Amino acid sequence: MDFAHSARTVDYLARVTDFMRTEIDPIEPEYHRALAAADDPWTVLPVITDLKKKARDAGLWNLFLPDVEYGGAGLSNVEYAPLAERMGRSFIAPEIFNCNAPDTGNSEVLVKYGTDAQRDKWLKPLLDGEIRSAFCMTEPEVASSDATNMAATATMDGDHVVLNGRKWFSTGIGHPNCAFTIFMGVTDPSAHKYQQHSMVLVPLDSPGVKVERMLPVFGRHDEPYGHGEVSFTDVRLPADAVLAGPGRGFEIAQGRLGPGRIHHCMRLIGLAENALELACQRATARTAFGKPLANLGGNRERIAKARIAIDQARLFVLSTAWKLDTQGLAGARSEVSAIKAAVPPMALDVIDMAIQLHGGAGMTDDFPLAAAYAGARALRLADGPDEVHLGLVARAELGRYA
Amino acid sequence: MDFAHSARTVDYLARVTDFMRTEIDPIEPEYHRALAAADDPWTVLPVITDLKKKARDAGLWNLFLPDVEYGGAGLSNVEYAPLAERMGRSFIAPEIFNCNAPDTGNSEVLVKYGTDAQRDKWLKPLLDGEIRSAFCMTEPEVASSDATNMAATATMDGDHVVLNGRKWFSTGIGHPNCAFTIFMGVTDPSAHKYQQHSMVLVPLDSPGVKVERMLPVFGRHDEPYGHGEVSFTDVRLPADAVLAGPGRGFEIAQGRLGPGRIHHCMRLIGLAENALELACQRATARTAFGKPLANLGGNRERIAKARIAIDQARLFVLSTAWKLDTQGLAGARSEVSAIKAAVPPMALDVIDMAIQLHGGAGMTDDFPLAAAYAGARALRLADGPDEVHLGLVARAELGRYA
């Protein structure tokens, strides 16, 4: 066993950390204030465009992408994970390093299942940071944690595919540069349950696609990305918009699942580290009843427990990434569910503790804690609530005794 | 022991419940949408004014006020508490029944410590629902849970009092009808620690009073009430603006404490009941993996635990109210802290469980759950975080062994 990062990770981590400290941290609070004060917050402020260029020039770009032939950094999951954690400490860093979801997952899908034409049209500008994308899977009318509930359709009609249905929590669809979405729908309800669905590449300006509204999440819209409710009404596209052909939606969904969860969980760990850091700063700087807050009641125990919880979670995600790298999804399936069940509640506990230590200020936007809480709470539901993932872990565990 | 409500409570509870079901519940969702869509949400929509009139005509007005000579209903704390719970199930009911904080506490202070002139000027329109009020105690720069940290000053200067300092989380100060605030500041730092402070009645249009900004709480501004950050710069008022005379700020603060906590806690219990109701509706109506959500994983256990937690909390607050009624604050001091420590976390757990059962929808404003969470989270900090109250409970407990 060797718990040391690879030399590449050590190098990238130092450079990402340095970039964030010198370029991002100093401007981020003012960025959020400026965006909130903008007439239209669904916009890309110039500072973001500038920083993206700087990051790219510094070679800190598309680090998430394992495929060097498409300009990726060639990092394995366990190598990239610590970088995702570091980026997760900022709300804007993932975008600046061109490592934001769902563009990351969409890129991987295009690498793996796209045609050359699709890659030219969508993957290249995505990896160049020129366009953004969305992913349309969850539906408002059904419990989407059970994929067999999916009601939206992707019906083959000669050499066309026709999309109908309503999706929501389509993250990133509010971005002014969002050019396309990947849509999942039922193509053949009579097929085997894992071969009924298709994934379709949909230009956002296709007739019949309508963003009905942007959804508030715990009172926030997360501009300029946002979470949209989107209707698809007789959206007619050429049949080659169907990724890898009809009926392969499940297979594609499975493939993006492992790395996506690693990224999400590591970013949450970064968010939790940030919250713990703020908590410690507050606990040592503020005084009540004649003592620093750190020395009141159970505060020290809470800080220690946060440290322990973060460290355990990080190791758990890293070992899952390593398992994914060495044994594939088949060998890491239970863990990939386990981290999704374990990490968001951990992050929420740590962030909530930090809020509590900040008193009223923790609930305002003077600190990034309330926003972090909302983000982590959303991730606890995104891609399935804990309960569904716990069910999968239990099935694997009990399966050993059947 | 008799756990039955008094006949008066039974009667009022039926009438309040009926009024809410027929008048408030049907319009509340649309009210919130309309307010959110308004050019200026810091406004009183006509529906509120109409409902207030209806409630007053129905005799459901100022029920919180024990003093019949001022138009109160003459209810004890334990008699009013179930009404507060019922009102707490709606975000607007407390206002409609003229039972909203901090107007309630401010009214009680004016009844007890005000002069006839002050009561004519402020209490009468407050109880008539014509003006609203605020309370300025918490400060941004210090840990306000330790009252000795207070930095704002109320300096006597001949027959005037001069106020300086910065307050925040002044709830209700954004309301267009907010006419005055009660301000707490240090008058004599050399006096005994319980006689240093004064409470001062401050017309909101006094020169030197400035609402610097309205604070977002978990992304929300709670229009049209809001939580303000307010600066007081050389605010000069006649000396008789000092309630009950200089140095009695602590005494007055103590007096409003018991009933205020009962009200807050009962409203939170109402909020939790609402969340549990929504959770049960969702759990029986939605289906996943071939079963209603209720029958998946630990959902039934969570629902049962929520029922148990709510029922225990309600009994705890009611018994505290009874103790306050029969033995005064001196006899209920530990309990008054205990309920403040116990009820908000209970409500947050129940609401969060309901959100989880709602999936993504629970985080949006399609259901009142995210707003309920934000409100309960704020109340967990308002008037001191749990930790401070637990400290007081422990002091009482350990004091028996000293």
Add this chain to the structure above:
Amino acid sequence: MDFAHSARTVDYLARVTDFMRTEIDPIEPEYHRALAAADDPWTVLPVITDLKKKARDAGLWNLFLPDVEYGGAGLSNVEYAPLAERMGRSFIAPEIFNCNAPDTGNSEVLVKYGTDAQRDKWLKPLLDGEIRSAFCMTEPEVASSDATNMAATATMDGDHVVLNGRKWFSTGIGHPNCAFTIFMGVTDPSAHKYQQHSMVLVPLDSPGVKVERMLPVFGRHDEPYGHGEVSFTDVRLPADAVLAGPGRGFEIAQGRLGPGRIHHCMRLIGLAENALELACQRATARTAFGKPLANLGGNRERIAKARIAIDQARLFVLSTAWKLDTQGLAGARSEVSAIKAAVPPMALDVIDMAIQLHGGAGMTDDFPLAAAYAGARALRLADGPDEVHLGLVARAELGRYA
């Protein structure tokens, strides 16, 4: 609402408390040491017999029994509950006041369902404290929380009933004075599921009854009461040994359920109060790192939370007792399950906290904490695990939305 105890309860509580302080507390530690050192701990030490006589002479006897015509005190459930709590602070007080389970439940059953002859033979000596009894329901081979799993049989054979089966956790069956048990078995598997079972009065010396072994519970045998595993092999008894006639076992089981749970829960609350008292004494008396333990880490918060948890639980059980008194089991069914799910975990948490504060000593028998933990842990399973009771609470809750 009136949270004050009745005058009768106030009087009895003072007398029971006084008796325990002057007669029981001073001798209990030495009693346990003497019993542990005895050649045969399955014995009644003379001090117990003496104290029973004293308690009876003091009129503190059979207080649990509502029926005055049989020598009971005539107290309602809500009136007796505080006395059960007080008795629960000692491991021997329930026996000394002749209020020990399962004698209490068995007595109630005999009052309600027994014939005059049965009452003469079994009830009288039970209420006189001359004999003890047991209750044989749980079975080792099946999940007994589901009563339909019951395998033991009580087969009618002409004017006899024949018992077969194996029971365990038959509490009190090790007592030298244990004279009879009530046995529950299947009489008619073809009947309606609530009319299949019978309860049978079984003299312990009946041929075919064999106590196979006494079960350790967390390493303890709870001498001289104990928990037995008992085999019944062709135990033939006159048909009138069947209480209230064949097929009424469920009905009888239901009837003893409400008061039994109130008693158990209140005794656990007494146990928890005891643990909290010991915790506070230790926390103020011991010093580490230059401070009393109370002032280290989160100890004060834990003590406060224990106080809150105990007070909430007590109110919950008392209100359930009141509901049982005023509305019968039908009106209190959900609550009777709810307290069984809520109180044992609460007591375990408080006791465990007290153990932790005592360090190693808390695990030994120098303090009554380890024994209290074992007892409370057993009660968490006795009469069904939490999960089963939570299921019943959830069914009631969700039933309102079906």
Add this chain to the structure above:
Amino acid sequence: MDFAHSARTVDYLARVTDFMRTEIDPIEPEYHRALAAADDPWTVLPVITDLKKKARDAGLWNLFLPDVEYGGAGLSNVEYAPLAERMGRSFIAPEIFNCNAPDTGNSEVLVKYGTDAQRDKWLKPLLDGEIRSAFCMTEPEVASSDATNMAATATMDGDHVVLNGRKWFSTGIGHPNCAFTIFMGVTDPSAHKYQQHSMVLVPLDSPGVKVERMLPVFGRHDEPYGHGEVSFTDVRLPADAVLAGPGRGFEIAQGRLGPGRIHHCMRLIGLAENALELACQRATARTAFGKPLANLGGNRERIAKARIAIDQARLFVLSTAWKLDTQGLAGARSEVSAIKAAVPPMALDVIDMAIQLHGGAGMTDDFPLAAAYAGARALRLADGPDEVHLGLVARAELGRYA
């Protein structure tokens, strides 16, 4: 990062696992029954002696010891840790593989600080499994978690050292082969606080050493090892019995701390794995309400959470072991406290869940769960309660912001 075990660990783990499955598992239940039935359970049954010989012959002996020159296996902490976990699944395996505490820690101390003569006399027979040993540090009269509280003395008197004081929780001192103990006492109260104490090698038959009693821990004596209360009255020994010379007690205590915690924590993880395995077997084998227990209520969620908690804890301990190996105690100090705070509560939760799933049977000795609970509860206090370790973690964390 590489989460794979070293080849040596893989090999040893397979052999230890195989030995346990074929030699230990089949006899362990009967062994415990035989010991419990023995006239004197403070004895070594022949099966243990036989199995020790077999283990030694199989080369599975003293695996804990890194020092090959003394017959150790030469494994690092991270390499040995998985073996400790495996052994921890049995109550007798650690003894059989000669890897039991405190013999392991005492051996390491003798390797590092002993003289050749001491090693000949005590280390050799210890590593040969011929004698056993104890460790006398904790004291009954003071809070021993604060080492400066220590009251026992080791006074230098010419070329002798004289020991006085009372110790308890001296684990293993009841073993018939226990030949010596290491005693810690104050030598020079005027010295620097880390140089006041000495560690002394004490033959158990030295005049003045008296085992006053064996302590029950949650009702168990853990025969034939046991936890003793031991008095030292003017125990006079040659000065060279003082390990490494007077005043080095703290230094020696520190040195044994890291590996000892790794071992304890890994054994607890093994215990928790065992409990989870039993829980899964029961959950799939037993039926209630028409379903296997696994499918009732929240049981699957609890099983999944247990799996997650165990896996996180294991990674945490392994990474701490690796840090200890690569950076020494100085680099792993916070983690060495963190695992001690994190692992015992995790193990207790898992074991308690398993007990609950077993119903009454889980509390008896028909399953190893109640004994596992008692053992884990004791380890939660041994070597300092969680709270002390959390305090150390918090100090390290907050120290980064001072």
